[in-house]
Amino acid sequence: MAEDWTQMWKELGLELGNHDKLMAALGPLYLEWFADQPNRPEAMRYFDFVISEVHGLRIKELLDHKEKGGAVVGTFCLFVPEEVVVALDGVAVGLCAGADFSVPIAEAELPRNLCPLIKSFYGFKLGKICPYFESADVVVGETTCDGKKKVYEHLGKIHPVYVMEVPNKKGPAGRELWRTELENFIAAMEEITGNRLTEDNLRAAVKKVNDKRRAIRRVHELRWNDPAPISGKDALLIMQISFYDDVERFTRKADEVADELEKRVAAGEGVFPAGTPRLMVSGTPMAIPNWKIHHVVETSGAAVVAEEMCTGFRYFKNTVNEDAKTLDEMKEALVDHYMDINCACFTPNEARLDDIEYLYKSSGAQGIIHATLSFCTPYLVEQGSVKKFAAEHDVPLVAVETDYSEGDVGQLKTRVEALVEQVSS
């Protein structure tokens, strides 16, 4: 790291001993898993830099923003309408949630039989090792799963928390509930930021966030070419960074990657040889530094070419309608947008199978890894439907349930290699 941020971390109240240990573990992992990839796009340099400053420069930016009276809003879920936060001159950041490091800290208060993402984020807060958490004026939670819904109650006792209710069904009553929740969220964010939502600032914010979604989509769709012009790991990394980087800068930098990838595609260049077996991953989100499955795949002779997950297609599939004119119409457009996410929190959620089919065919994938975090009931139960879909469509599929530990890497590798062999033969 270029600069010493110790003083900043101290002022944020971080527990420096543990935080140092965490940083000392992440650096070498990143170097080993990312820097060594052959023929990476030049434009990835920016994202390497962002990772190297993940708890440094970006936090400094957040604190500078707060210094000027701005608000920082922490989130864990696609359903939190970032357009509203951006419109009110707030910064929305995804909080730390992807490391095994903080899981044991959380298990002092939470059950072991619980999703690692949830244990991880709670441990990051409890152990004071996430500077994003400590910079966030409020954490906006949602009711998308039992685990998060209930753990936000505990979190609310040690950090300001605001919870949005996502309905369980998408029908008219559910939409109406979400409409009300959006209105309440706007009021709460206006209070926190001290700004008022207007047609102008919301329109500009929708445009900004849409541009971000479009830039990521460009990168991800370019992966559909063979040879793939960028690794799955790097594409995932860009996706992950989109949740906490400055929106406009991120968009420019992602577009730079896309520009470079377009040239590669035109020249027939890639990061893997043409004909490399292509796999798609579908399931639960992958928070930094959870790169396990992508790393296993891409060190087993295959490429990940698509992610049907929150850190992937579910985020950039749709943009918010920009034709809405009045503030009311814009709010309706936001409601439509968020109710169109095919998350397993909804029942039924059949449209997710359409997304999987679309992405599978478009990306030229030859097999699917259905990957869920341990104890993630919504996706674990939906796995049955995805398996049935795969069987009916003759799609090779491997289903894995995994956490953030390294204990199962050997077993994962064996199963992924078997899938790679199956799709290659």
Place this chain on the structure above:
Amino acid sequence: MAEDWTQMWKELGLELGNHDKLMAALGPLYLEWFADQPNRPEAMRYFDFVISEVHGLRIKELLDHKEKGGAVVGTFCLFVPEEVVVALDGVAVGLCAGADFSVPIAEAELPRNLCPLIKSFYGFKLGKICPYFESADVVVGETTCDGKKKVYEHLGKIHPVYVMEVPNKKGPAGRELWRTELENFIAAMEEITGNRLTEDNLRAAVKKVNDKRRAIRRVHELRWNDPAPISGKDALLIMQISFYDDVERFTRKADEVADELEKRVAAGEGVFPAGTPRLMVSGTPMAIPNWKIHHVVETSGAAVVAEEMCTGFRYFKNTVNEDAKTLDEMKEALVDHYMDINCACFTPNEARLDDIEYLYKSSGAQGIIHATLSFCTPYLVEQGSVKKFAAEHDVPLVAVETDYSEGDVGQLKTRVEALVEQVSS
């Protein structure tokens, strides 16, 4: 069993081989765990009879009801408004869900890391070993937890299913959603039963079901005396049977138990010696034949004197307001009633702690067993709050996570005995 019901089971499409095995296992278990209890109330004979005919005479009654054009509605949850079913001349029955026997059958399609109650009911259907399931015109599910919410999707492919959305929060938007869901449920039930909901039939149904709740409450409050006039196991059994027996007959029979218990209390008689250590159980519901924890407690020198759970206090704590006059007012009263259940599906659910405190003090309990089914995230995470409450109020507490297998009985017994020793000293 008095009669041979084989022909009836065959006509219902039961898988007789497995069903025989199940019945052969349950009979001796019941005899061993219930019949041998000393000084049981005479009036328990009826409930013994009901259990002996659990898959026989009661099913015959349901089929006779259907023969006459009546409907049978299967449920798994307190939130399904049975008053509406009763008003429309339907019969609401809780379905089979408490046996380890059917769990492996379900695991062919469902994840292992899933609540045993859910795996059990799905296995009962998949294996065709529950005559209640096979008699039910429709199963009414709800969205109270991720597991049930998602498994109803699978169930809907092999049985008619109707799902009610229970909101995640109790505020005005959630209440409004539930009001709409009630209206939709009424329309669906009118369609299924062919009857119309009226002021008269709803008023009569509310009264009937309230009487049932009141009768159970009488029995349960009489347990608050020392010596306890009835065992926890028998009180739980009455509660469990209330979910599938004929409403009016059940109410009479529960009242007969209560009458007998009143005489015992007046005479200072009980089923355990005065001064026997008293424990309360709080947590997830116990479906027949899940009597494990009660049996462990009552063979470890203590008595269970209260249950803060769905098969317990949560069911009979409140009655539906009988003063409502118009159909609309009655519907509002139903909405109020159901939104007043303190289930862990809601966030927050602080009022559950008030219920625990009330029941703990009223019942004269000296310690709490917080018992959750494995992988039940809502109650497992709330466990943290209950533990905190217990610590703050100096209440001895043991928290257990258990399933329907017998593998952990020894370990449970050790922990319960330690709690009994603690409260006795």
